[in-house]
Amino acid sequence: MRGEPNALSLPAVQSAAVLLVDGLGAAQLGQRAGHARTLATAPGGSLDAGFPSTTAVALASLTTGALAGEHGIVGYDALVPGVGVRNQLRDWGGPMDPDVWQRLPTLLEQTPSIVIGEQKHADSGFTRAVLRGGEFRGGRSVADRFAIAADAVRERALVYLYVPELDRAGHEHGWQSDRWIDALEQLDGHVRALADALPRQAGLIVTADHGMVDVDASAHLIVPPQLLEAVAHVAGEPRCLQLHLSAEAQAEGTTADALAHHWRAWLGDAAWVATRQQVVDAGWLGALHPEVAPRVGDVLVAARGRRAIYVDELDKARGMIGQHGSLTPEELRVPLRRFGAFA
Incomplete structure (x- = not known):
């Protein structure tokens, strides 16, 4: 919109819309291309949404242009030092x-x-944290929100449209379910209508925050109690746990390397297990700001394949089929499709 050179080589436009489809991975779109002709055949490609592959992290990266180690939202659940583990989408305040x-x-x-989303998010803490600066306009249904976007893009503004319904279908029923396909087909129709309604000097980008994998209950791994003896807090989510050593364990000489060793011995090739320092060295979080470092686990455990790791056998989240958070391409890789003046 400012006519500046940019990494995507997008042309100058009078207005631009970014549609963020929660949970639409590039792999999932590719395998269901016949149900989403508009998205599947649009020019563009794909890109990595960042790690951990979860909504709170990715949306902050989208609106700031930085990775988790810089913007400070480091997981679905994360440690607030001196307070405890808090959800990064809901538990704002204090x-x-x-x-x-x-x-x-x-x-x-x-x-x-x-900013266009569900009305219930208009004044949420997450909206203030990640979407601050935008004028919020709420719509109840997917159709309502797309209609608002079609009008908003004529105002020579940057329009951000968020659609969570596909992600919800994936979590509840799995991305390979008929319900997910139905949601994808409806989404694709709305994208086509929005693209057709764009003014001449407006561009539309469609992307996502993460993909997902379907995890069967038989692939749930329950953490043995002895592996938690040195752990004060478990953050993250079942596809990417973040373990924080207790002060007592550290005083007794337990290190992050030692904790990681024990978890690797239990998990074998079922997960990537890395210390915070190894994660930083690998560049998974970008540059880690000193203020953000205590929020990140001393050890991170990212599930491989189609597994999920639970601390509590009775965790209600075990009913969730579609999951994400880890490092697999199915979770990290998301579409980047172009319409209108960006095509």
Whole structure:
């Protein structure tokens, strides 16, 4: 919109829309291309959404242009030092102040912007943290939100449209289910209509925050109690646990390397197990700011294949089929499709 050179070589436009489809991985779209002709045949490609492959992290990266180690939202659940583990989508307030916990300015604060989502999110802490700067417009249904976007893109603004329904179908029924396909087909029709309604000097990008894998209950791994003896907090999610050593264990000489060794011995090739330092060295989180470092686990455990790791055998989340958070291409790789002036 400012006519500046950019990494995607997009042309200058009077207005731009970014549609974020929660849970639409590039692999899933590729395997269901016949149900999404508009998205599957559009120009563009795909890109990595970042690690951990979860909504809170990816949306913060989308609006700030930085990875988790810089913007400070480091997982689905994350440790708030001195407080405990808090959900990064819902548990805002107090020491998790949305105005400072997400550390970086957003693009929406720098460009006239309109944010379109479900009305219930208009004043949420997560909206303040990640979408600050945009004028929020809420719509109840998918159709309502696309209609709002079609009008908003005519206002010469940067329009951000968020659609969570596909992700919800995936979590509840799995991305290989008929319900997920139905949601994909409806989404594709709305994308086609929005693309057709774009003014001449407007561009549309369609992307996502993560993909997912379907995890059968037979692939749930329950953590043995002895592996938690030195652990004070477990954050993250079942596809990517973050383990924080207790002060007592550290005083007795237990190190992150030692904890990682024990977990590797239990999991074998079922997961990647790495210390925080190894994760930083590998560049998974980008540059880790000192203020953000205590939020990241001393050890991270990222599931391979189609597995999920649970601390509690009675965890209600075990009813979830579609899952994400780890390092597999099915979770990390998302579409980047172009329409209108960007095509």
